[in-house]
Amino acid sequence: MSITGHRPDVSAGGGPPFRLVATDLDGTLLNSAETVSDRTRDALAAAVAAGALHIIVTGRSATWARPVFDEIGYTGLAVCGQGAQVYDAGRHQLLTSVTLDRKLAALALAKIEAETGPLAVAANEDGLDGAVLAGPGYALQIGSELPILRVDGSELLAKPISKLYIQHPRLTDDELARIGHEVAGDLVGVTMAGPGVVELLPLGLTKATGLAVAAHRLGVKAAQTIAFGDMPNDIPMFGWAAHSVAMANAHEQLIAVADEITLSNDDHGVAVVLERLFPRPVNRHG
Numbered sequence: 001m002s003i004t005g006h007r008p009d010v011s012a013g014g015g016p017p018f019r020l021v022a023t024d025l026d027g028t029l030l031n032s033a034e035t036v037s038d039r040t041r042d043a044l045a046a047a048v049a050a051g052a053l054h055i056i057v058t059g060r061s062a063t064w065a066r067p068v069f070d071e072i073g074y075t076g077l078a079v080c081g082q083g084a085q086v087y088d089a090g091r092h093q094l095l096t097s098v099t100l101d102r103k104l105a106a107l108a109l110a111k112i113e114a115e116t117g118p119l120a121v122a123a124n125e126d127g128l129d130g131a132v133l134a135g136p137g138y139a140l141q142i143g144s145e146l147p148i149l150r151v152d153g154s155e156l157l158a159k160p161i162s163k164l165y166i167q168h169p170r171l172t173d174d175e176l177a178r179i180g181h182e183v184a185g186d187l188v189g190v191t192m193a194g195p196g197v198v199e200l201l202p203l204g205l206t207k208a209t210g211l212a213v214a215a216h217r218l219g220v221k222a223a224q225t226i227a228f229g230d231m232p233n234d235i236p237m238f239g240w241a242a243h244s245v246a247m248a249n250a251h252e253q254l255i256a257v258a259d260e261i262t263l264s265n266d267d268h269g270v271a272v273v274l275e276r277l278f279p280r281p282v283n284r285h286g
């Protein structure tokens with residue numbers, strides 16, 4: 001692992017150093033103002049001009065990601081919902097969708113609550129415009145102004161869902177995720193995607209599985225991919241890609257497995273790496 005600025009270029013030969021640039025959204029591509037800086041936009045444009053493709057890989061469902069994509073002008077393929085959805089942002093069309101078995105979800109919840117006591121729970125409905133239903137006590141902590149529907153707990157599993165969100169009043173996110181893995185990891189996937197965001201997913205589903213599907217559609221392989229992220233839910237994606245870059249603001253678990261650490265999302269960390277890998281041609285004619 002090395003710090004950005006002290007690592008030799010990965011590029012070799014005449015083509016781009018990587019054909020696919022995979023970026024997480026919150027805490028990575030987006031800064032604290034929840035937008036993409038001009039410097040990062042320029043760096044991504046230079047990478048695309050050099051022959052690379054850019055894909056966003058986010059834990060947000062398509063419903064929650066779409067307003068951000070519209071704001072930043074993103075129209076490509078995206079991996080949403082921790083890999084559950086491959087979404088064409090330009091056409092507003094779901095290409096793939098994976099659901100969480102509700103009987104397994106209920107059993108997993110019961111097993112976790114047997115260890116932790118009552119949880120606050122929210123559910124992400126399946127589908128392109130699936131709502132996020134929040135049960136009693138669940139506090140939304142992903143970004144700002146994200147729509148949720150307050151419901152009775154009995155309604156959370158009434159319709160097909162892509163995942164569950166769980167919170168505990170006293171346990172830390174890391175503690176809750178660890179317990180979830182220990183007692184229900186044979187039933188569901190468990191990941192921590194951000195502050196207050198521990199998720200239960202279909203078993204085996206990760207950002208890596210969704211990215212692999214999207215990359216196949218784009219004709220790109222893992223060996224041609226560089227990935228950027230900031231949270232433990234990015235660990236599978238880092239394992240899949242040829243080169244992984246953690247933000248300076250990343251969770252310690254992700255930093256531990258990253259090939260490289262860049263600056264924070266507020267310091268244009270994605271741009272810093274891309275500018276090195278995809279430098280703009282020097283104009284020698286004034």
